[in-house]
Amino acid sequence: MFIKGLLLRNKLKPKLLRECLVCRNVGWFANIPMGEKDPIFGILDAFLNDTNPSKVNLSIGIFRTDDNKPFVLECVRKAEKIIISKNLDKEYCVLLGGSPAFQKHNLDYTLGPDCEYNQPGRNICFQSLSGCGALSMVSQFLSRFFPGRKVVYMSDPTWPNHANVLESMGLETAYHRYYDAETVSLDFCGMMEDIHKIPKRSMILFQSIAHNPTGFDPTPEQWNEIAEEVKKRKLYAIVDNAYQGFASGDSDKDAQSFRILAKHRVKFALCNSFSKSLGLYGERIGSIIFLTDSQDEVQRIYTQFIPLTRANYQNPPLHGRRIVEEVFTNPELSKIWKKEVVMMAGQLKNVRQLLVQNLKEAGSKRNWDFFTTQIGMFSYTGLSPQQIERLSKEFHIYMLRCGRLAIPGLTTKNVAYVAKCLHKVTSE
Numbered sequence: 001m002f003i004k005g006l007l008l009r010n011k012l013k014p015k016l017l018r019e020c021l022v023c024r025n026v027g028w029f030a031n032i033p034m035g036e037k038d039p040i041f042g043i044l045d046a047f048l049n050d051t052n053p054s055k056v057n058l059s060i061g062i063f064r065t066d067d068n069k070p071f072v073l074e075c076v077r078k079a080e081k082i083i084i085s086k087n088l089d090k091e092y093c094v095l096l097g098g099s100p101a102f103q104k105h106n107l108d109y110t111l112g113p114d115c116e117y118n119q120p121g122r123n124i125c126f127q128s129l130s131g132c133g134a135l136s137m138v139s140q141f142l143s144r145f146f147p148g149r150k151v152v153y154m155s156d157p158t159w160p161n162h163a164n165v166l167e168s169m170g171l172e173t174a175y176h177r178y179y180d181a182e183t184v185s186l187d188f189c190g191m192m193e194d195i196h197k198i199p200k201r202s203m204i205l206f207q208s209i210a211h212n213p214t215g216f217d218p219t220p221e222q223w224n225e226i227a228e229e230v231k232k233r234k235l236y237a238i239v240d241n242a243y244q245g246f247a248s249g250d251s252d253k254d255a256q257s258f259r260i261l262a263k264h265r266v267k268f269a270l271c272n273s274f275s276k277s278l279g280l281y282g283e284r285i286g287s288i289i290f291l292t293d294s295q296d297e298v299q300r301i302y303t304q305f306i307p308l309t310r311a312n313y314q315n316p317p318l319h320g321r322r323i324v325e326e327v328f329t330n331p332e333l334s335k336i337w338k339k340e341v342v343m344m345a346g347q348l349k350n351v352r353q354l355l356v357q358n359l360k361e362a363g364s365k366r367n368w369d370f371f372t373t374q375i376g377m378f379s380y381t382g383l384s385p386q387q388i389e390r391l392s393k394e395f396h397i398y399m400l401r402c403g404r405l406a407i408p409g410l411t412t413k414n415v416a417y418v419a420k421c422l423h424k425v426t427s428e
């Protein structure tokens, strides 16, 4: 109406009209490139619009109950009751990096109490907006202050958001080999060969445990070799710690990768998330830990992190931090948490075994053992995009086109159906 009115009123030709619209500041962003659909949220849309009762969502890494219902940990529920009973205020939190208790327990939980870097002057710990917020802040910091090459090497494949976060913050990205599609296993030799070629004083991003999307992690012995090579190449590491506890059910065991790096004195920034380990997905709570050499270095990083925080979100959120603090500092809640982590990791392992068993029972002659050698929330299946499309179109089973299957979407109720369909698309 507005455009037609303009044309008639002013007897304008369309070309002139365009100039006129620009002059009037109409449609500032009318000509920007259309963004691509997010691979996960696009699939989620398709899943939500599917009305078939047998539909299964194997696209997203959120732990659920065996009835496929959202799961809130008992230790979190109890912590929230305690927090409410304290009648706390909602004022801005002045400790931008988190309270001393939050920081201390984060350090013990991740680095462990015996780590050389878990003492004053050897680290700085800062509250973050979960794992992704930690990666984003660390990337901004490195983009401004890293004294070497501002290129970050990552596993191929990796969580697609890694490149998005790092590049958005001004860092360059590159890849090293990680996964062998032929054998559906970790390509450790390829990885080491590629790391050996990384120019000195570059950066490398590691996933600490339960690698997303492949589900394959290096062994502790291999981490020792990696640490040696990283040290030789003088690389700075970013460690993404999104799934501590989810691989073995033991938080200390799952922290081995970066504890080994620390033992070899590889310097890193750890990006720690409580989304999965405490089921606090929407609360956005995590932490950043830099390993340092002196109190002076701590102060320099800290004083640069304050303006970064102010620029990004001004003040950190309170509720998630209070929950984490309560669970860490209350021995009864800590005990419940430990048991719940064991339970969550156990459920994922169990359903992996059930899937392999059901595939055999469905008559599949393929080797599906990788489902049980992989670990954590994800499995790289080696399925082709065509097979994945058949799964969604014919059988209402949704997973990522790259072949990643999210294990938490499997339950004891749907695993036989999923196995039958997987067998169908891989045998016909």
Ligand SMILES: Cc1ncc(COP(=O)(O)O)c(C=O)c1O
Pocket: 061, 129, 130, 131, 132, 133, 159, 207, 212, 240, 242, 273, 274, 275, 276, 281, 286
């Ligand atoms: C490998 C990896 N890193 C980081 C994250 C960040 O998660 P959050 O920001 O919820 O902590 C995720 C979440 O899926 C992930 O898979």
